[in-house]
Amino acid sequence: MGTVKKLINGIESVVPDTLRGLAAAHPGLRVDEENRIVYRAAGPRPGKVGLVSGGGAGHEPLHTGFVGYGMLDAACPGEVFTSPVPYQMIEATTAVHGGAGVLHIVKNYTGDVLNFQMTAELSAEENIEVAAVLVDDDVAVHNSIYTAGRRGTGATVFVEKIAGAMAETGAPLHEVVRVAEEVNARSRSFGIGLSSCTTPSVGKPTFDLGDTEIELGIGIHGEPGRTRSTMRPARDLAWIAMDALHEDLPLSGDTLVMVNGMGGTPLIELYIVFAEVVDYLAEKGARAARSLVGNYTTSLDMQGFSITTCRLDDQLTRLWDFPVETPALRWGR
C-alpha cells in the first residue's frame, strides 16, 4: 500500500490546526489553543455539575464536537490516538467547576484512565469534587493492546448526551454519575473494519487488509478485533454485529441505536446498514425508538461501521430528547 494523502499541514500541527478550524466554525465554543481545551463560550453555570471528557484526537466529532448546551462543558483532545495529559485536564476541570463538582467521562484505554486518575487527584488538592465514569461498551474483545477489560467506543456519545442532559436539569453530581453509569451498563458496541486507518505520523495504513478481507470487532485505533473474515453483503455484516451485541446483552424493548461510520464510509452505506439493524431488532421484539446514523466516533479515514445499542427507559428517553446544542448534535433548542 502506498502513501495516504491527508489534508494536513504537518504532523505536529494536526491538532492545533483542527482547533483553529473548530474555533472559527463554531461561535458557541471557546477554544484555548495553548492548552488544547474546547469550552462552551458561555462558561460554567453556577450550581451545574461540569462535564469534561477527552481522549486522543482522530475520533472527531468525539469529543470536541459534543461540547455545548446539554452535553459537555469541556473537551481535551490529545495528539492523534494519544491520551490528553493531566495539566490540560486539571485546567479544564477547574475552569468548568461551577461549585457542584465535575464528572470526567473516560473511555477505557490505559493511558486515558491513568491520566484522568491523576487529574482527579490533583482536583482533590484544589478541593474540587470529581467523579469519573468509565465507558467500556465494546464487546469485541476483553483486554487489548491498549486496554484492560473492554474498550470504550460509541457508547461515549450516549453517556455524554444523557449525563449532559441530567446535569443541565440541575441534578447533583451523584445523580449525574448514576445515570452515566446506567447508560454505560445498558450499552454495547461492535465494529467492523473494511480498511485500515492511517495515522498522520506514520503516513501508511496501520495494517493491511486484502481486497476481500474485513476485520470483525475492529477497535477505533486500528487495533485488531476478534478475527479476520471475508467481505459479504451489508445485511450479513449488520447481523454479525447485532448477534455479537445480543449475545452479550439480550436486545429487547425500546432501544437507542447508533450506526456509526468509522470516518471513510459514506452516509448512504450507513443507512443501508441501519435498515438491516431495524429488521434484526424487529425479529428480537425490540425497536430502534431513537437513533443516530452518521459519523460520531470515528477512526481517522477508516472504512467500516460500528453499531451501539442502549436499552431505553422513560427517564433515559426523556434525557436523550432533552435539548442539545453542540457542533455535532443539535435539537430542541
Place this chain on the structure above:
Amino acid sequence: MGTVKKLINGIESVVPDTLRGLAAAHPGLRVDEENRIVYRAAGPRPGKVGLVSGGGAGHEPLHTGFVGYGMLDAACPGEVFTSPVPYQMIEATTAVHGGAGVLHIVKNYTGDVLNFQMTAELSAEENIEVAAVLVDDDVAVHNSIYTAGRRGTGATVFVEKIAGAMAETGAPLHEVVRVAEEVNARSRSFGIGLSSCTTPSVGKPTFDLGDTEIELGIGIHGEPGRTRSTMRPARDLAWIAMDALHEDLPLSGDTLVMVNGMGGTPLIELYIVFAEVVDYLAEKGARAARSLVGNYTTSLDMQGFSITTCRLDDQLTRLWDFPVETPALRWGR
C-alpha cells in the same frame, strides 16, 4: 487497484435499501419507497410554495437529508449518479403542491435538466404552477461530460436552505424563485479530489490517481476537473481552491462558507482546511460569517473536499439563520 468494499446488499438495492434506512431513522420523513420519493411526514402546507429537488443518489445527505421544515418538501433520488425520472418528479410535485406553486431546484447536469423540464411540462397540464432554479456554481470547468455550462454542486445546499426558509415565511413563488436565483448567482464552488470514487455498479475506482496525485476542480461524479497536480499541504490546497473562487467572483464582506467533504475524508481534515479558508478570507477583507464544515454534497467514497462561498446580505443571513429541521441540518427549532 483492487475491488472496493461497499456496505450494500446488491447493486439494484442500493437506493431502496437507503430509503428503508432513512424512513426508519427519521420519523419526520415519509418515504414512498415504490416511487422513490422522500417527503416531510407533515405533508404539504396550504398556501406554502412547495420545494422539490432531486438528482442521482451517491451525494448524500443531498437531497434526501434536506427534506423537512425550512428546506425541501420532497426529494427524488435517482439511481447512483443517474437523474431521477419524470414519473417520480411529477408525483412529488403534485403531492407537495399546496396551491401556491412548486419550485424545482435543479443541479446543472444534462439528464437532470431534461427530466425536470419534462416534469414542468407535465405539471402545467395538471395546472400546477412550476418554476425551476438551475444551480451552476462550480467554477472548475465550463462544459463537461455531463454538463453544458458550469456544474451544479455545493451551492445546492445553500439554495435549498435559503429558498426553503423563504417559502416557509409564506412568500409567493416569484419571490422564492428570486432569492434562489440570487443565492446561486452569489455562490461559487471548487473541489479537489485526493482519490476516485467507486460506483457500486462498476465495483472499482472510476479513475486512477497516483500515490501523490490529486485532481484540481474535481466534479461530484468523479468527472475530471481542470488538471492533475501533486499532493501538497492543506493550506496550499485550500488557497488553490479559494483563488479559483476569488478569480471568478471576488470575495468580500460577510460570506457563507461550506467546507464540504467528498464522503471519504474525515472531519478532522475538513476543520484543518476551514482554518486556512478563514485566513484566506481575512486577507481579502472578507469573513466567514456563517459556515458549514462536514459532509453535505458527497461523491460516494471519494476523498477530498470542496469549498462553496456565498456573499451574504442581511436578508440572506436572516434566511440562513431561519429555523430548519431536517436529518442533515437542524437548528433553531
